[in-house]
Protein backbone atom coordinates (compact mmCIF):
# COMPACT_ATOMS: atom_id res chain seq x y z
CA UNK A 1 0.00 0.00 0.00
CA UNK A 2 1.43 3.39 -0.89
CA UNK A 3 0.39 6.28 1.26
CA UNK A 4 -0.84 9.62 0.08
CA UNK A 5 1.49 12.41 1.21
CA UNK A 6 -1.24 14.45 2.90
CA UNK A 7 -4.57 12.70 2.73
CA UNK A 8 -6.58 14.91 5.08
CA UNK A 9 -5.32 18.22 3.78
CA UNK A 10 -5.05 17.51 0.08
CA UNK A 11 -5.78 20.73 -1.79
CA UNK A 12 -9.06 20.75 -3.64
CA UNK A 13 -8.09 21.76 -7.15
CA UNK A 14 -11.65 22.88 -7.73
CA UNK A 15 -12.73 26.40 -6.76
CA UNK A 16 -16.30 26.10 -5.50
CA UNK A 17 -18.25 29.14 -6.64
CA UNK A 18 -21.68 30.19 -7.87
CA UNK A 19 -24.68 32.41 -7.32
CA UNK A 20 -24.94 33.82 -3.82
CA UNK A 21 -28.27 35.10 -2.52
CA UNK A 22 -26.99 35.99 0.94
CA UNK A 23 -24.84 34.81 3.82
CA UNK A 24 -27.52 33.12 5.95
CA UNK A 25 -28.20 29.37 6.11
CA UNK A 26 -31.52 29.98 4.33
CA UNK A 27 -29.55 30.90 1.21
CA UNK A 28 -27.09 28.04 1.40
CA UNK A 29 -25.93 26.31 -1.76
CA UNK A 30 -23.29 23.63 -2.17
CA UNK A 31 -20.57 26.11 -3.15
CA UNK A 32 -21.15 27.92 0.14
CA UNK A 33 -21.53 24.82 2.28
CA UNK A 34 -18.57 22.77 1.09
CA UNK A 35 -15.37 23.07 3.12
CA UNK A 36 -11.99 22.45 1.52
CA UNK A 37 -8.40 22.49 2.72
CA UNK A 38 -8.22 26.09 1.48
CA UNK A 39 -11.40 27.31 3.21
CA UNK A 40 -10.67 25.47 6.46
CA UNK A 41 -11.74 21.92 5.84
CA UNK A 42 -12.70 21.07 9.26
CA UNK A 43 -10.84 18.42 11.05
CA UNK A 44 -14.16 17.42 12.52
CA UNK A 45 -15.76 14.04 12.22
CA UNK A 46 -19.15 13.08 10.89
CA UNK A 47 -20.91 14.52 7.90
CA UNK A 48 -20.13 13.93 4.26
CA UNK A 49 -16.81 13.77 2.41
CA UNK A 50 -16.29 14.15 -1.32
CA UNK A 51 -13.24 12.56 -2.97
CA UNK A 52 -12.57 12.87 -6.70
CA UNK A 53 -10.98 10.10 -8.75
CA UNK A 54 -9.79 11.45 -12.09
CA UNK A 55 -9.27 8.37 -14.22
CA UNK A 56 -9.76 7.34 -17.81
CA UNK A 57 -7.34 4.45 -17.78
CA UNK A 58 -9.93 1.80 -16.92
CA UNK A 59 -12.22 2.95 -19.74
CA UNK A 60 -9.26 3.06 -22.13
CA UNK A 61 -8.26 -0.51 -21.22
CA UNK A 62 -11.90 -1.57 -21.68
CA UNK A 63 -11.95 -0.05 -25.19
CA UNK A 64 -14.51 2.60 -24.20
CA UNK A 65 -14.83 6.27 -25.09
CA UNK A 66 -12.54 8.44 -22.96
CA UNK A 67 -13.60 11.47 -20.92
CA UNK A 68 -14.27 10.16 -17.41
CA UNK A 69 -11.04 11.77 -16.20
CA UNK A 70 -12.94 15.09 -16.29
CA UNK A 71 -15.87 13.65 -14.33
CA UNK A 72 -15.02 14.78 -10.77
CA UNK A 73 -14.91 18.52 -11.49
CA UNK A 74 -17.96 18.34 -13.78
CA UNK A 75 -19.93 16.78 -10.92
CA UNK A 76 -18.66 19.47 -8.53
CA UNK A 77 -19.65 22.17 -11.07
CA UNK A 78 -23.16 20.72 -11.29
CA UNK A 79 -23.46 20.45 -7.51
CA UNK A 80 -22.16 23.97 -6.81
CA UNK A 81 -25.38 25.96 -7.42
CA UNK A 82 -27.78 23.44 -5.82
CA UNK A 83 -29.52 24.38 -2.57
CA UNK A 84 -28.41 22.71 0.66
CA UNK A 85 -31.11 21.88 3.18
CA UNK A 86 -28.98 20.21 5.83
CA UNK A 87 -26.57 21.39 8.48
CA UNK A 88 -24.46 18.29 7.98
CA UNK A 89 -20.85 19.30 7.26
CA UNK A 90 -19.70 18.62 3.70
CA UNK A 91 -15.95 18.40 3.11
CA UNK A 92 -14.21 18.18 -0.26
CA UNK A 93 -10.81 16.55 0.18
CA UNK A 94 -9.77 17.01 -3.44
CA UNK A 95 -9.02 14.61 -6.24
CA UNK A 96 -6.79 11.57 -6.63
CA UNK A 97 -5.46 11.63 -10.18
CA UNK A 98 -4.29 8.57 -12.08
CA UNK A 99 -0.85 9.15 -13.54
CA UNK A 100 -0.86 7.99 -17.15
CA UNK A 101 -1.24 4.22 -17.35
CA UNK A 102 -0.65 3.62 -13.60
CA UNK A 103 -4.27 2.82 -12.76
CA UNK A 104 -3.32 0.42 -9.98
CA UNK A 105 -1.22 3.10 -8.25
CA UNK A 106 -4.13 5.54 -8.43
CA UNK A 107 -6.61 2.99 -7.08
CA UNK A 108 -4.22 2.28 -4.25
CA UNK A 109 -4.00 5.99 -3.35
CA UNK A 110 -7.79 6.30 -3.61
CA UNK A 111 -8.06 3.30 -1.28
CA UNK A 112 -6.01 5.08 1.38
CA UNK A 113 -8.09 8.22 1.08
CA UNK A 114 -11.40 6.34 1.21
CA UNK A 115 -10.28 4.30 4.24
CA UNK A 116 -9.44 7.42 6.19
CA UNK A 117 -12.67 9.15 5.15
CA UNK A 118 -14.89 6.16 5.94
CA UNK A 119 -13.48 6.05 9.46
CA UNK A 120 -14.09 9.77 10.02
CA UNK A 121 -17.32 10.57 8.25
CA UNK A 122 -20.85 9.21 8.01
CA UNK A 123 -20.98 9.16 4.23
CA UNK A 124 -18.17 9.12 1.66
CA UNK A 125 -19.00 10.08 -1.91
CA UNK A 126 -16.38 9.27 -4.55
CA UNK A 127 -16.70 11.28 -7.76
CA UNK A 128 -15.37 9.15 -10.66
CA UNK A 129 -13.76 8.41 -12.98
CA UNK A 130 -14.59 5.31 -14.96
CA UNK A 131 -16.06 2.33 -13.15
CA UNK A 132 -12.52 1.32 -12.14
CA UNK A 133 -13.23 3.88 -9.39
CA UNK A 134 -15.27 1.23 -7.55
CA UNK A 135 -12.20 -0.97 -7.02
CA UNK A 136 -10.42 1.93 -5.30
CA UNK A 137 -13.52 2.45 -3.15
CA UNK A 138 -13.49 -1.26 -2.29
CA UNK A 139 -9.81 -1.11 -1.28
CA UNK A 140 -10.72 1.79 0.97
CA UNK A 141 -13.57 0.09 2.72
CA UNK A 142 -11.48 -3.02 3.24
CA UNK A 143 -8.67 -0.91 4.74
CA UNK A 144 -11.03 1.03 7.00
CA UNK A 145 -11.70 0.04 10.57
CA UNK A 146 -15.40 0.82 10.32
CA UNK A 147 -16.19 -1.31 7.26
CA UNK A 148 -13.56 -3.94 6.96
CA UNK A 149 -10.45 -3.41 8.99
CA UNK A 150 -8.70 -5.97 11.13
CA UNK A 151 -11.04 -5.56 14.08
CA UNK A 152 -14.20 -5.94 12.00
CA UNK A 153 -13.63 -9.06 9.96
CA UNK A 154 -17.20 -10.16 10.52
CA UNK A 155 -18.76 -6.94 9.28
CA UNK A 156 -21.01 -7.57 6.30
CA UNK A 157 -20.83 -4.98 3.53
CA UNK A 158 -22.97 -5.33 0.43
CA UNK A 159 -22.55 -3.70 -2.97
CA UNK A 160 -25.51 -2.33 -4.89
CA UNK A 161 -24.57 -1.43 -8.46
CA UNK A 162 -26.93 0.63 -10.60
CA UNK A 163 -25.60 -0.23 -14.04
CA UNK A 164 -26.50 -1.54 -17.50
CA UNK A 165 -23.47 -3.85 -17.15
CA UNK A 166 -22.32 -6.54 -14.70
CA UNK A 167 -18.66 -5.37 -14.86
CA UNK A 168 -17.64 -8.91 -13.91
CA UNK A 169 -15.10 -9.37 -16.68
CA UNK A 170 -12.09 -11.59 -16.22
CA UNK A 171 -9.25 -9.79 -17.93
CA UNK A 172 -5.48 -9.81 -17.76
CA UNK A 173 -5.52 -6.18 -16.64
CA UNK A 174 -8.06 -4.48 -14.36
CA UNK A 175 -10.31 -2.03 -16.16
CA UNK A 176 -13.71 -0.34 -15.92
CA UNK A 177 -15.22 -3.71 -16.86
CA UNK A 178 -13.67 -5.72 -13.99
CA UNK A 179 -14.25 -4.05 -10.57
CA UNK A 180 -16.91 -6.43 -9.28
CA UNK A 181 -15.00 -9.52 -10.45
CA UNK A 182 -12.01 -8.13 -8.52
CA UNK A 183 -14.22 -7.71 -5.44
CA UNK A 184 -15.61 -11.23 -5.80
CA UNK A 185 -12.10 -12.68 -6.08
CA UNK A 186 -10.80 -10.66 -3.12
CA UNK A 187 -13.77 -11.57 -0.93
CA UNK A 188 -13.45 -15.22 -1.86
CA UNK A 189 -9.70 -15.21 -1.13
CA UNK A 190 -10.50 -13.76 2.27
CA UNK A 191 -13.33 -16.13 3.10
CA UNK A 192 -15.95 -13.39 2.94
CA UNK A 193 -19.32 -13.61 1.26
CA UNK A 194 -19.63 -11.54 -1.92
CA UNK A 195 -22.95 -9.73 -1.65
CA UNK A 196 -23.57 -8.04 -4.98
CA UNK A 197 -26.86 -6.86 -6.49
CA UNK A 198 -27.16 -5.06 -9.84
CA UNK A 199 -30.17 -3.08 -11.01
CA UNK A 200 -30.58 -2.16 -14.68
CA UNK A 201 -28.83 -4.96 -16.54
CA UNK A 202 -29.27 -4.62 -20.29
CA UNK A 203 -29.57 -8.06 -21.88
CA UNK A 204 -28.07 -7.02 -25.23
CA UNK A 205 -25.15 -5.27 -23.51
CA UNK A 206 -23.94 -8.31 -21.55
CA UNK A 207 -22.84 -11.53 -23.24
CA UNK A 208 -23.83 -15.01 -22.15
CA UNK A 209 -20.40 -15.34 -20.53
CA UNK A 210 -21.24 -12.43 -18.22
CA UNK A 211 -24.67 -13.86 -17.32
CA UNK A 212 -22.91 -17.17 -16.58
CA UNK A 213 -20.39 -15.38 -14.37
CA UNK A 214 -23.26 -13.69 -12.52
CA UNK A 215 -24.94 -17.06 -11.96
CA UNK A 216 -21.71 -18.66 -10.78
CA UNK A 217 -21.11 -15.84 -8.30
CA UNK A 218 -24.72 -15.87 -7.08
CA UNK A 219 -25.26 -12.27 -8.17
CA UNK A 220 -28.78 -10.96 -7.81
CA UNK A 221 -29.95 -8.65 -10.56
CA UNK A 222 -32.92 -7.06 -12.26
CA UNK A 223 -32.86 -6.10 -15.91
CA UNK A 224 -33.60 -2.64 -17.23
CA UNK A 225 -36.97 -3.96 -18.44
CA UNK A 226 -37.82 -5.02 -14.88
CA UNK A 227 -36.80 -1.66 -13.37
CA UNK A 228 -39.89 0.28 -14.44
CA UNK A 229 -41.89 2.76 -12.36
CA UNK A 230 -44.86 0.38 -12.27
CA UNK A 231 -42.56 -2.32 -10.90
CA UNK A 232 -40.98 -0.07 -8.27
CA UNK A 233 -42.23 -2.19 -5.35
CA UNK A 234 -40.34 -5.21 -6.69
CA UNK A 235 -37.26 -3.08 -7.38
CA UNK A 236 -37.22 -1.78 -3.80
CA UNK A 237 -37.83 -5.32 -2.53
CA UNK A 238 -34.62 -6.40 -4.29
CA UNK A 239 -32.83 -3.53 -2.55
CA UNK A 240 -34.35 -4.51 0.79
CA UNK A 241 -33.23 -8.12 0.33
CA UNK A 242 -29.63 -6.89 0.06
CA UNK A 243 -30.01 -4.39 2.92
CA UNK A 244 -31.42 -7.08 5.20
CA UNK A 245 -28.30 -9.15 4.61
CA UNK A 246 -25.68 -6.48 5.40
CA UNK A 247 -24.50 -4.10 8.10
CA UNK A 248 -23.40 -1.42 5.65
CA UNK A 249 -23.87 -0.64 1.98
CA UNK A 250 -21.53 0.45 -0.81
CA UNK A 251 -23.62 2.02 -3.58
CA UNK A 252 -22.06 2.27 -7.01
CA UNK A 253 -23.89 4.42 -9.55
CA UNK A 254 -22.79 3.94 -13.16
CA UNK A 255 -24.60 6.76 -14.93
CA UNK A 256 -24.97 4.59 -18.05
CA UNK A 257 -27.83 2.85 -16.23
CA UNK A 258 -29.98 5.84 -17.24
CA UNK A 259 -31.57 6.29 -20.67
CA UNK A 260 -29.28 7.98 -23.20
CA UNK A 261 -31.63 10.99 -23.37
CA UNK A 262 -31.03 11.62 -19.66
CA UNK A 263 -27.38 10.52 -19.56
CA UNK A 264 -25.72 10.96 -22.95
CA UNK A 265 -22.36 11.87 -21.40
CA UNK A 266 -21.05 8.37 -20.71
CA UNK A 267 -18.80 5.93 -22.52
CA UNK A 268 -21.66 3.56 -23.35
CA UNK A 269 -25.05 5.35 -23.48
CA UNK A 270 -28.09 3.13 -22.89
CA UNK A 271 -30.48 2.46 -25.73
CA UNK A 272 -33.17 1.56 -23.18
CA UNK A 273 -32.11 2.49 -19.66
CA UNK A 274 -33.75 2.70 -16.27
CA UNK A 275 -35.98 5.78 -15.84
CA UNK A 276 -34.54 8.47 -13.61
CA UNK A 277 -37.49 8.29 -11.23
CA UNK A 278 -36.67 4.64 -10.47
CA UNK A 279 -32.94 5.29 -10.02
CA UNK A 280 -33.77 8.29 -7.83
CA UNK A 281 -36.25 6.30 -5.72
CA UNK A 282 -33.63 3.59 -5.17
CA UNK A 283 -31.11 6.20 -4.06
CA UNK A 284 -33.56 7.76 -1.62
CA UNK A 285 -34.46 4.32 -0.27
CA UNK A 286 -30.90 3.16 0.40
CA UNK A 287 -29.91 6.46 2.00
CA UNK A 288 -32.98 6.37 4.25
CA UNK A 289 -31.97 2.90 5.46
CA UNK A 290 -29.18 4.38 7.58
CA UNK A 291 -26.77 1.72 6.25
CA UNK A 292 -25.32 3.72 3.37
CA UNK A 293 -21.62 4.35 4.05
CA UNK A 294 -19.95 4.70 0.67
CA UNK A 295 -21.08 5.86 -2.77
CA UNK A 296 -19.29 6.14 -6.07
CA UNK A 297 -20.75 8.00 -9.03
CA UNK A 298 -18.93 6.92 -12.17
CA UNK A 299 -18.58 7.03 -15.94
CA UNK A 300 -19.49 10.69 -16.44
CA UNK A 301 -17.58 11.89 -19.51
CA UNK A 302 -18.28 15.65 -19.73
CA UNK A 303 -16.89 15.99 -23.26
CA UNK A 304 -19.66 13.63 -24.45
CA UNK A 305 -22.38 15.37 -22.43
CA UNK A 306 -25.16 17.56 -23.81
CA UNK A 307 -25.82 20.81 -21.91
CA UNK A 308 -24.55 19.16 -18.67
CA UNK A 309 -27.51 16.74 -18.69
CA UNK A 310 -25.59 13.80 -17.30
CA UNK A 311 -23.66 15.90 -14.80
CA UNK A 312 -26.85 17.57 -13.57
CA UNK A 313 -28.53 14.20 -13.15
CA UNK A 314 -25.54 12.81 -11.26
CA UNK A 315 -25.54 15.88 -9.03
CA UNK A 316 -29.27 15.52 -8.36
CA UNK A 317 -28.73 11.93 -7.24
CA UNK A 318 -25.82 12.94 -4.99
CA UNK A 319 -27.76 15.76 -3.35
CA UNK A 320 -30.71 13.43 -2.67
CA UNK A 321 -28.37 10.84 -1.16
CA UNK A 322 -26.75 13.43 1.09
CA UNK A 323 -30.02 14.94 2.29
CA UNK A 324 -31.66 11.57 2.90
CA UNK A 325 -28.59 10.21 4.69
CA UNK A 326 -28.54 13.35 6.85
CA UNK A 327 -32.19 12.83 7.77
CA UNK A 328 -31.50 9.18 8.61
CA UNK A 329 -28.53 10.19 10.78
CA UNK A 330 -30.71 12.75 12.60
CA UNK A 331 -33.42 10.17 13.20
CA UNK A 332 -30.71 7.89 14.60
CA UNK A 333 -29.47 10.60 16.92
CA UNK A 334 -26.23 10.73 14.91
CA UNK A 335 -24.24 7.72 13.85
Ligand SMILES: N=CN[C@@H](CCC(=O)O)C(=O)O
Nearest residue numbers: 062064131165167176177268
Ligand atom coordinates in the same frame (compact mmCIF):
# COMPACT_ATOMS: atom_id res chain seq x y z
N1 LIG B 1 -17.76 -0.06 -17.34
C1 LIG B 1 -18.20 -0.44 -18.41
N2 LIG B 1 -18.41 -1.69 -18.72
C2 LIG B 1 -19.02 -2.20 -19.89
C3 LIG B 1 -18.77 -1.37 -21.12
C4 LIG B 1 -19.53 -1.85 -22.29
C5 LIG B 1 -19.27 -1.07 -23.56
O1 LIG B 1 -18.32 -0.29 -23.64
O2 LIG B 1 -20.03 -1.26 -24.49
C6 LIG B 1 -18.55 -3.61 -20.08
O3 LIG B 1 -17.33 -3.85 -19.93
O4 LIG B 1 -19.35 -4.46 -20.35
Ligand SMILES: [Mn+2]
Nearest residue numbers: 164165254256
Ligand atom coordinates in the same frame (compact mmCIF):
# COMPACT_ATOMS: atom_id res chain seq x y z
MN1 LIG C 1 -22.21 0.48 -17.30
Ligand SMILES: [Mn+2]
Nearest residue numbers: 131163167254
Ligand atom coordinates in the same frame (compact mmCIF):
# COMPACT_ATOMS: atom_id res chain seq x y z
MN1 LIG D 1 -20.19 -0.06 -14.98
